[in-house]
Amino acid sequence: MANSATIALPDVRTTTYWRRNQRKLAPVLFLAPGVLMFLVYVIAPIFQSIWISFYDWDGIGAKTWIGIGNYVELFDDDAFYTSLQNNILWLVLYMLAVPAGLFIAIFLNQTVTGIRIYKSLFFFPFVISQVVVGLIFSWFYAPGFGLFYLFLEEVIGTPIAILADERFVTYGIIAAGLWPQIAYCMILYLTGLNNVSPDQIEAGRLDGAKGWRMLWHVILPQLKPATFIAVVVTVIGALRSFDLVSIMTDGGPYGSSRVLSFYMYEQALSEYGFRMGYGAAIAVVLFAIMMVFISGFIWRMVRDERSGG
Amino acid sequence: MKVLLKSALLGAAAGMLLAAPVLAGELVINTDTTDPAPKKAFEELISDFEAANPGIKVKWNNFDHEGYKSSIRNFLTADAPDLANWYAGNRMAPFVKAGLFEDVSDVWKENGLDDTLKSAAASMTIDGKKWGVPYTYYQWGIYYRKDIFEKQGIAVPKTWDELKAACAKLKAAGIAPFAIGTKPLWPTGGWFDYMDLRVNGYEFHMDLTAGKVPYTDPKVKAVFAKWAELVKPGYFVKNHAALEWQDAVPLFVQGKAAMYLMGNFAVDVMKNGGLKPEQIGFMQFPEITPGLPMAEDAPTDTIHIPSGAKNKEDAKKFLAFLAKPETQTKMNATLGQLPVNNKSEKPNDPFLEQGFTMLSNAYALAQFYDRDASAEMAKAGMEGFQQFMVKPDNVDKILDKLEKTRARLAK
Numbered sequence: 001m002a003n004s005a006t007i008a009l010p011d012v013r014t015t016t017y018w019r020r021n022q023r024k025l026a027p028v029l030f031l032a033p034g035v036l037m038f039l040v041y042v043i044a045p046i047f048q049s050i051w052i053s054f055y056d057w058d059g060i061g062a063k064t065w066i067g068i069g070n071y072v073e074l075f076d077d078d079a080f081y082t083s084l085q086n087n088i089l090w091l092v093l094y095m096l097a098v099p100a101g102l103f104i105a106i107f108l109n110q111t112v113t114g115i116r117i118y119k120s121l122f123f124f125p126f127v128i129s130q131v132v133v134g135l136i137f138s139w140f141y142a143p144g145f146g147l148f149y150l151f152l153e154e155v156i157g158t159p160i161a162i163l164a165d166e167r168f169v170t171y172g173i174i175a176a177g178l179w180p181q182i183a184y185c186m187i188l189y190l191t192g193l194n195n196v197s198p199d200q201i202e203a204g205r206l207d208g209a210k211g212w213r214m215l216w217h218v219i220l221p222q223l224k225p226a227t228f229i230a231v232v233v234t235v236i237g238a239l240r241s242f243d244l245v246s247i248m249t250d251g252g253p254y255g256s257s258r259v260l261s262f263y264m265y266e267q268a269l270s271e272y273g274f275r276m277g278y279g280a281a282i283a284v285v286l287f288a289i290m291m292v293f294i295s296g297f298i299w300r301m302v303r304d305e306r307s308g309g
Numbered sequence: 310m311k312v313l314l315k316s317a318l319l320g321a322a323a324g325m326l327l328a329a330p331v332l333a334g335e336l337v338i339n340t341d342t343t344d345p346a347p348k349k350a351f352e353e354l355i356s357d358f359e360a361a362n363p364g365i366k367v368k369w370n371n372f373d374h375e376g377y378k379s380s381i382r383n384f385l386t387a388d389a390p391d392l393a394n395w396y397a398g399n400r401m402a403p404f405v406k407a408g409l410f411e412d413v414s415d416v417w418k419e420n421g422l423d424d425t426l427k428s429a430a431a432s433m434t435i436d437g438k439k440w441g442v443p444y445t446y447y448q449w450g451i452y453y454r455k456d457i458f459e460k461q462g463i464a465v466p467k468t469w470d471e472l473k474a475a476c477a478k479l480k481a482a483g484i485a486p487f488a489i490g491t492k493p494l495w496p497t498g499g500w501f502d503y504m505d506l507r508v509n510g511y512e513f514h515m516d517l518t519a520g521k522v523p524y525t526d527p528k529v530k531a532v533f534a535k536w537a538e539l540v541k542p543g544y545f546v547k548n549h550a551a552l553e554w555q556d557a558v559p560l561f562v563q564g565k566a567a568m569y570l571m572g573n574f575a576v577d578v579m580k581n582g583g584l585k586p587e588q589i590g591f592m593q594f595p596e597i598t599p600g601l602p603m604a605e606d607a608p609t610d611t612i613h614i615p616s617g618a619k620n621k622e623d624a625k626k627f628l629a630f631l632a633k634p635e636t637q638t639k640m641n642a643t644l645g646q647l648p649v650n651n652k653s654e655k656p657n658d659p660f661l662e663q664g665f666t667m668l669s670n671a672y673a674l675a676q677f678y679d680r681d682a683s684a685e686m687a688k689a690g691m692e693g694f695q696q697f698m699v700k701p702d703n704v705d706k707i708l709d710k711l712e713k714t715r716a717r718l719a720k
Contacts, residue, residue: 060382061407073717078710143548161548164699252492253550254696271378272679272688274403 046287053280059268063277070281079255080282083263086170087239087289090259093174094181094238098230101185102223106215108186109193119190126183134247137176138163163249166256173244173257181237185230192226193219228300235293239286260286336623337390338612339370341377350643357639358630365623385409389617391624397432397443397609398676399518399683404613405435411614411621414439416628425650426632428668429609432676441613442628444637447573447646448664449499449606449677455590457484457567465590469507469535469597476544479567486544488566489698490552497694498678498687499570500536502606507597508532511604511673518681520719524711533697533704535597540701550699558582570594572608573646576660591663602672608680609649689714 018025053070055063074080108119125133140148143161153159162172196219204218220227242261245251251258251266258266260282266272268279342351348371355367370390372380381393385404395401404410417423417439423430429443458465458475461482466472476486491497505514509528516522517529539545546557546566555578560566562582569575579589593603612631614624630636637648641656647665648656655665668674679687693707 058403058407060386060403060409141551143551161551164548164551166699250492250494252494252692252695253699254692266688269379270688272684274382274684 049280049283049287052276053278053284055277057276058274059276060274066277070278073278074281074285079258079263080260082255083258083260083282086257086259087241087286089170090174090177090238090241091235093171094177094234094241095231097178097181097185097234098227100178100182101187101230102189102227104182104186105189105193106219109190123183123187125180126187128180130180130243131247133176133180134244137172137179137244138248141172163257164253166253169249169253169257173241173248176248177237177241177244181234184233184237188226188230188233189223192223196222232297236290239290239293260289334365334620334623335368336365336392336620336627337368337370338392338627339372339377339381339384339390340394341372341374342394343371343373346644350640353643354631354636354640357636358627361630362623362626365626367627385615385617389615389619391614391618391620392612392627393615394610394612395441396676396680397429397441397611398680400676400680401440401611401613402435402683405440409616410440411616411618412438413441413614413625413628416442416625416632420629420632422632425634425652427651428607428671428674429649432609432674433611441611442632443609443611443649444631445641445644445646446607446609446649446668446674447661448668449503449570449572449594449608450664450667451568451570451592451594452561452575452579453568453590453592454561454564454584454588456588457564458590461567465592466595468595468599472595473538476539476542480542480544484564485546485560485566486568487539487546488557488561488569489545489549490554490557491549491695491698492551492553492556494688494691494695495677495679496554496571497698498691499572499606500698501532501690501694502675502678502681503570503594504532504536504597505529506604506606506675507594507601508535510598510601511675514604514675515681518675518678518686520683520686520715524708524715529708530704533701533708536697537701537704540698545698550695572606573660573664577645586659589660591660593667604673604675605668605671606677607647607668607671607674608677609674683718686711686714686718 052063054065054067056066056069057063104122108115108122112118140146141162143149143159143164149159149161160168162168200218200222201214204214209218240261241259242265245257245259245262246265249257251262264279264282264286267275267282273279338355340347340351342348351369351371355369359365359367381395381404384390385393386409389409395404401410417426417430422439422442426433426443429446430439433439433441433443453465457479461478461484463475463478464471466475479486489496489500502514505517508531509517513522513528517524517526522529546552546560549557554571554575557566557569558575558578559582561569562579562584569579576589580586593605596603612628614621614628618624632650634648634650634652634654637650638653641648641653645658645661647661647668648654651669656662675681678690682690690711693711696707697704
């Protein structure tokens with residue numbers, strides 16, 4: 001190789017290894033920091049968590065190997081099933097953010113004076129922190145002075161303290177979560193709507209399509225990339241719902257609004273927790289659930305990329 | 310990336326700071342006393358100690374209260390200070406069992422602390438050894454609205470029946486008898502403690518919180534049966550599961566609720582809420598089982614020597630200084646709490662004075678449910694108590710659940 005290069009190129013003595021392989025090495029070098037971080041902070045902890053989930057460990061003392069003991073206990077744990085059930089509820093109801101975001105985006109996709117102000121107002125809930133959203137909704141539901149509480153008192157006579165009632169508490173928190181999530185989906189659709197081709201709308205109009213048919217057959221297919229991203233972020237958002245639960249109820253009343261991520265935190269890291277092994281087992285289950293969705297998404301992305309070529 | 314690098318650098322810098330060589334006579338103390346009063350008390354304590362021991366320089370790291378609960382686990386194992394504050398009872402057990410706290414029985418013996426700190430001796434003892442020095446505690450009991458009691462013609466209840474009669478009267482007048490906010494769970498622990506201490510007594514309560522008695526025991530059921538006599542008629546404020554403990558104080562201040570079972574720290578909040586001192590009364594939790602000696606809840610704050618400490622000799626001097634009656638008098642005057650040392654001066658505040666008398670005459674002191682019971686049991690237990698206070702009919706289901714947790718932990 002070196003010899004043949006000597007013959008081919010006259011300035012070979014200045015050709016270093018770096019120069020010869022620059023094109024090959026550059027991407028590797030650019031990727032290296034990111035990959036390294038990803039390996040150290042994402043991949044390694046995943047395996048560590050799985051490893052820890054086979055131990056009984058309080059985080060400071062000695063680890064005791066108990067095999068699948070944590071998982072056996074988990075499948076006999078009411079609190080786990082409550083959390084799982086709530087997670088499913090979150091997944092299903094959080095999906096409402098996608099059509100709601102689409103609806104608002106279409107509504108706002110017009111040229112009126114000051115539309116930018118309206119758009120930013122609708123986007124506002126996504127900008128403020130989840131902690132603030134949680135606090136606002138806690139006050140909204142607060143018994144005694146909360147707006148929603150007083151509204152219920154006015155309308156149905158018997159007010160309900162949403163966050164103290166095991167039947168409604170999860171719905172109450174999901175509603176709080178939907179507020180910023182809808183804004184997020186809206187902004188995704190608004191950018192998507194900018195790219196909708198006017199020619200196709202025109203053509204559709206000539207063929208007599210309007211209203212729902214126009215939306216369903218002409219607009220929505222063009223919004224497919226936006227829908228895909230909106231669904232992805234919503235699923236992930238639903239599965240990692242933690243902050244709102246922690247701020248609004250702390251998992252209560254008596255654990256009825258827990259979700260898996262919160263239960264994991266409670267078991268492993270909270271004031272009364274420090275069961276690292278058990279917490280890790282919950283994390284592994286949550287990871288498995290996420291993997292189902294994530295691999296689905298990745299599979300779709302790969303497929304689309306191939307067919308899109 | 311920049312942020313990451315920055316934080317990495319910061320971390321390295323912090324590591325270097327912590328690893329800096331310990332000077333001769335330097336004493337490192339970690340605390341979580343960032344609230345104004347505790348902070349001031351420790352400032353005074355440290356400067357007084359330095360004045361009394363000129364050769365020793367104290368380096369004080371003050372942590373945020375919530376963050377401390379997890380950081381103590383890190384610094385005890387990784388880079389131990391010479392002293393750290395924590396809590397008595399079962400709360401310190403995990404650190405003692407893991408060998409992270411130093412046995413300080415010699416400090417107790419040399420300074421005669423078994424005598425002067427007698428009321429807290431039991432809660433500082435594990436396996437027959439002492440593991441730290443207590444410096445403050447405070448009483449729990451029922452704070453009530455004197456003016457409302459007067460207006461309704463209610464005398465301070467001394468027995469269970471009198472308490473129930475008072476509740477019925479208040480309820481009829483449209484006032485919730487008891488304020489409580491159970492969102493943070495622990496206020497329910499105070500209720501369970503007192504119900505169990507009054508129904509079954511101190512020894513049974515300690516056995517129960519130590520995990521030696523099943524929660525399905527008839528004696529435990531008896532506690533809940535008594536408690537239900539207050540829960541079922543609706544003697545607690547509504548929607549308490551959505552309230553923080555501070556959220557329930559306005560109800561007390563506005564006269565929507567007349568009594569509040571709480572620790573003495575609540576008095577400050579009540580006064581800040583607009584109540585005059587003469588509107589607030591304090592009473593001991595009434596007797597339930599006649600003739601049973603009365604034990605009280607008195608959570609105790611303590612200072613310990615980590616076993617990884619580098620300057621144990623001076624740390625022991627510090628503990629001895631902390632245990633002195635005059636040190637505790639001065640600290641607790643600032644803290645607004647009670648000195649543990651029985652040679653200390655009585656506090657001036659009327660509530661503290663009442664508390665001091667009550668605790669000095671107490672049969673025994675419990676720490677509090679979440680300090681006496683192990684952390685996991687406390688969490689499950691208090692969640693069960695909260696559920697009971699919302700759905701008293703589910704009591705058997707709740708107790709089965711608690712028993713399941715207890716049995717698992719007992720293994």
